[in-house]
Amino acid sequence: MTTHRPQMFALLKEMVCINSGSHNKIGVDAVGRVIADALTGCGLAVTVIEEKAFGNHLVVRTPCPSTDTRGVLLAGHMDTVFPADTDFTDYREDDTRAYGPGVIDMKGGLVVGIFALKALSAVGLLHHIPLVFVLNSDEEIGSKRSQALIRREADNCACAFVLEAGGLDGEVVTARKGNLSARLTVKGRAGHAAFAGTDKASAILEMAHQTLAIEALNDPDRGFSANVGTVTGGIGPNTVAEHAEARLDFRFRRPEDGDELENRLFRISTDTRVAGTTATLDIISGRPPMPAGDTNQRLYTRVEKIAGRLGIALRPECRPGVSDANTIAQAGIPVLDGMGPVGGRDHSPDEYMLKSSLPQRTLLLACVLADVAGQP
Known part of the structure; x- marks a missing residue:
């Protein structure tokens, strides 16, 4: 050569x-x-x-x-x-x-x-x-x-x-x-920040709870890795965020681990903490x-x-x-x-x-x- x-x-x-x-x-x-x-x-x-x-x-x-x-x-x-x-x-x-x-x-x-x-x-x-x-x-x-x-x-x-x-x-x-790539979308209710109370339906606040729950999936002993890679949302500091979106990445060793991760993710997305908000999980791509x-x-x-x-x-x-x-x-x-x-x-x-x-x-x-x- x-x-x-x-x-x-x-x-x-x-x-x-x-x-x-x-x-x-x-x-x-x-x-x-x-x-x-x-x-x-x-x-x-x-x-x-x-x-x-x-x-x-x-x-x-x-x-x-x-x-x-x-x-x-x-x-x-x-x-x-x-x-x-x-x-x-x-x-x-x-x-x-x-x-x-x-x-x-x-x-x-x-x-x-x-x-x-x-x-x-x-x-x-x-x-x-x-x-x-x-x-x-x-x-x-x-x-x-x-x-x-x-x-x-x-x-x-x-x-x-x-x-x-x-x-x-x-x-x-x-x-x-293997890997999964996903998108998490949170919808809340917009409002003026000056008049918002403790019950505000902030999509960003709910995304913070979702982020903590997703990052808790990391388990090096089992070969699980979870990462919230990007987060976007809101339109300005004086507005309660009506929308937030995150892109997620997950890695795993066995096919059954991928199924388990996906099930756990969907459970997290349906268990919202902030009243008046909803979360939707979409699997974008994956490889076994x-x-x-x-x-x-x-x-x-x-x-x-x-x-x-x-x-x-x-x-x-x-x-x-x-x-x-x-x-x-x-x-x-x-x-x-x-x-x-x-x-x-x-x-x-x-x-x-x-x-x-x-x-x-x-x-x-x-x-x-x-x-x-x-x-x-």
């Missing part, structure tokens, strides 16, 4: 310098075209799944003849959390790191997938590996438009690899928590947990052995964040995440990638794909 290192970093820079925030369809589609061009000459079939409101998805397939053998799924996303009007737009490098929006989350991972396929094509193996690479446009906002596509492809595969960033100590993700099972462990052990032969140190990790690996896991196939390059501070203006990890993880992925497909 060292031979192609300049091309890898040139492609990374080109993609990072295109803003592809989840709501920037023009930018996401531009990244998709760059990827399709980069794969030209590999004999791959590239299908564009058109979307109107969001970026188009790409589905890339190898030319392997149809067999009874189930294939391999690669997954990566082209969108980032940085909106079109962000000030964080530049790509730069120093001796050890590359910096830029999405450099590890996850345009670096896309480069890993692209050049692993190019390497396998160069040695004539792509015709023998049944593989599909799904590149979606909406992962950072819950993969609502691509979730069914990903699950459909996972149902036809034997195993999967997701190209989110690897950990700084060589972690590969063997399990992930990606459990650490025996099949994931066996796949990880296989990858770890290959990495050992390459002199690459790996460690398994249960990661609290969610990704499209959570969706893939529901198909009942083994899936490893964090197969992309190593870095940190993603979702911030300090996002960086360790440059040495880009060719290293590309080599690892190429060898792993050849191995799981039974190729030397």
Whole structure:
């Protein structure tokens, strides 16, 4: 991979310098075209799944003849959390790191997938590996438009690899928590603050009670996390607030824990403390947990052995964040995440990638794909 290192970093820079925030369809589609061009000459079939409101998805397939053998799924996303009007737009490098929006989350991972396929094509193996690479446009906002596509492809595969960033100590993700995202809306009764008594129906006061009850759901021993992330409400300091809204985030280890959390949330929202107020809970999105099972462990052990032969140190990790690996896991196939390059501070203006990890993880992925497909 060292031979192609300049091309890898040139492609990374080109993609990072295109803003592809989840709501920037023009930018996401531009990244998709760059990827399709980069794969030209590999004999791959590239299908564009058109979307109107969001970026188009790409589905890339190898030319392997149809067999009874189930294939391999690669997954990566082209969108980032940085909106079109962000000030964080530049790509730069120093001796050890590359910096830029999405450099590890996850345009670096896309480069890993692209050049692993190019390497396998160069040695004539792509015709023998049944593989599909799904590149979606909406992962950072819950993969609502691509979730069914990903699950459909996972149902036809034997195993999967997701190209989110690897950990700084060589972690590969063997399990992930599930999540729920919700909106809580409180309605009260407006009035002049100067004439309000102790019985005022303030939506903000009720939201304060709701916030305390929701935050009390945090239970580290059980793996529950609850967070009231944003709160808005009212129209001015001299008016009793008629309306308040909060956005909520929850993480959990097991599917049944998610059901329990949801039930407890609905009970909290119906148990209002301030007379004259009502609260409504809406579940916005969610992903089920990606459990650490025996099949994931066996796949990880296989990858770890290959990495050992390459002199690459790996460690398994249960990661609290969610990704499209959570969706893939529901198909009942083994899936490893964090197969992309190593870095940190993603979702911030300090996002960086360790440059040495880009060719290293590309080599690892190429060898792993050849191995799981039974190729030397």
